[in-house]
Amino acid sequence: MRVKINASMIQMGLRWLTSGLRDFNVILAEQRLTQADLVWLSSLSTNQRQLSAVDALPVSLYRVHYNTLKVGRGYLDDEEFREIGNKMVMFMEFCHFSRVNGTSPILAVGLDDVAYRVFEAxxxxxxxxxxxxxxxxxxxxxNLRKLRMNLSSPTDQLRDVTTVLLGDLRHFLKPGVSGIGRVKDYPSTMPLDVVATELLQQKLQPKLVSQWTGLNADEVVRIKRSLLRDTPLVGSQSGRIQAPNKTLAENPLHSLLYLTVYRLLADNPLRRTNARAVVAAHREYVDLCKAVGLEAGDMISPSNGYQLSNAMKTGDITLTPCSKCKEINARYALKPGRCIWCNH
Structure with a gap:
């Protein structure tokens, strides 16, 4: 991760708190922050260990909201110009964080890619x-109080990333809220051999590529051999394709994070297995894991990510709130395991 943002935004919250009651009330009225949020964020600024942990997260603790992108033109007086200019710098920092780190805006700062492109460009x-x-x-x-903020543990950092993104998933699944599901599947007009080539380049196993494209297995193997001749580093991920319930049982946190990313990115993930979104989600998932210090051997393979996505489509695996702690958990329908948050 090349650029960080959370410590700077927390410092901004502290400055808001100390700016005087009038300015503080104006901020609360204009931004979607509660007084409790600002008090918690400001108290965090005095704990260097925890502050370093949240600053190292590859996702922002803040989500960018907006009402409309159709604003036309207008005139700002001097006072408005100064105030709006200061706010614009803040939003440009969120765009900078997403762009430089190469993270999808919906994952980095909770802003859909349409609004991101309009604002950034x-x-x-x-x-x-x-x-x-x-x-x-x-x-x-x-809920920031649920973060573990433990920089010495990559697993705890990954749990915090998952907690942040699950908060976004809850938000975007509310009635009337849009912004997720922007990655559409490969178009029907795209030649199947081209699709197969792209999936193989992303290290999906030939069996799954054949299954998704409908191409003969021998044809997929031929395409793979051609790729291996031209680009020797292109090969399938090592290891066997697992049943999705086994992947979930062995790697519940990784499975939950991958499926959360896939759910945020994929168009119609509950109606079809979106192969293009599988590729995008796995790439983002790997980058998030690397950012918190996890090794490749700890991660779910692209093929097993595909299997998890397919299981979400069939309903075999669901993202469901726990009956006890109410946190979203990935559950296998036929044999639900324990909640990773409360062990219920």
């Missing part, structure tokens, strides 16, 4: 209007 004047009239604001992405 817009002119100075258009960005000013978006902040002024588009309802751009920030809010926390999850």
């Amino acid at each position: 817009g002119s100075f004047d258009s960005r000013m209007m978006l902040v002024s009239r588009g309802g751009f604001s920030i809010g926390t992405r999850c």
